[in-house]
Amino acid sequence: RKPYQRLPEWLKTKVPVGANYARIKSDLQARCPNIGDCWGGGEHKTATATIMLMGDECTRGCRFCSVKTSKTPKPLDVNEPENVSQAISKWGLDYVVLTSVDRDDIPDGGSEHFAKTIRLLKLKAPQILVECLTGDFKGDLECVARVAYSGLDVYAHNIETVEALTPYVRDRRATFRQSLKVLEHVKKIKPNLITKTSIMLGVGETEEEIMDALKELRNINVDCVTIGQYMRPTKRHMKVHEYITPEKFNYWSEVGNHLGFLYIASGPLVRSSYKAGEFFIGNILK
Numbered sequence: 001r002k003p004y005q006r007l008p009e010w011l012k013t014k015v016p017v018g019a020n021y022a023r024i025k026s027d028l029q030a031r032c033p034n035i036g037d038c039w040g041g042g043e044h045k046t047a048t049a050t051i052m053l054m055g056d057e058c059t060r061g062c063r064f065c066s067v068k069t070s071k072t073p074k075p076l077d078v079n080e081p082e083n084v085s086q087a088i089s090k091w092g093l094d095y096v097v098l099t100s101v102d103r104d105d106i107p108d109g110g111s112e113h114f115a116k117t118i119r120l121l122k123l124k125a126p127q128i129l130v131e132c133l134t135g136d137f138k139g140d141l142e143c144v145a146r147v148a149y150s151g152l153d154v155y156a157h158n159i160e161t162v163e164a165l166t167p168y169v170r171d172r173r174a175t176f177r178q179s180l181k182v183l184e185h186v187k188k189i190k191p192n193l194i195t196k197t198s199i200m201l202g203v204g205e206t207e208e209e210i211m212d213a214l215k216e217l218r219n220i221n222v223d224c225v226t227i228g229q230y231m232r233p234t235k236r237h238m239k240v241h242e243y244i245t246p247e248k249f250n251y252w253s254e255v256g257n258h259l260g261f262l263y264i265a266s267g268p269l270v271r272s273s274y275k276a277g278e279f280f281i282g283n284i285l286k
């Protein structure tokens, strides 16, 4: 089947505005369709930002991701935990997502770097809720535990797609089972920590495969799921197989609620941390 490539109306977004947006934008560069909502605080004024740690070169090469790949990325900046935590504590944020490239070149995958950043941030600004979106640390559960015990509020790790498409969509070192193991371990060692994952639709998955993935996630007590449309970053990346309709996204939202997730965000423009702050602050963490 020939992939459908023209952008449907529901995927076109408005230009972001707002004072908080302008303030943070002057410090950072980022590309996301919801950026005005996040940094401006959206209609409920919960300001959220996502920060990428450990450089801009990833040791992996997933077929949907626009981050640069390198077998030998630059060494970690030892001052980053201090500098990042200091900067974030001044931005007036309610919720921050710390994420990173995958650093398979570092023995602990950068887990101590992550943990240190969280500890410092919680010292400087304990009121900011912290979500970490980590890689799979090659399935090393000690690394997972290091981050899980660092004082964060939400542990996120993305499965990205259904099991059958994982070898095609993600780097070959990532597997669906390994990702489930990460999420399962977090809940096992820290049952009160919220776990979260994200799935992109439109890469060729079937409805049955999505249903199976959601059930597996619920079986290992994953609390939150976000489901969004895959958008091709450049022509060098894998093609969009299909643009899923808003109605179908609503359907997955209903399915998720029925399965008993604490939170499910499902929509064409939903991204990994879409309105996470608003939801967690309003419903779960306070």
Ligand code: SF4
Binding pocket: 058, 059, 060, 061, 062, 065, 066, 067, 100, 101, 102, 135, 171
């Ligand atoms: Fe991108 Fe993460 Fe894959 Fe690296 S591991 S290529 S940052 S999605």
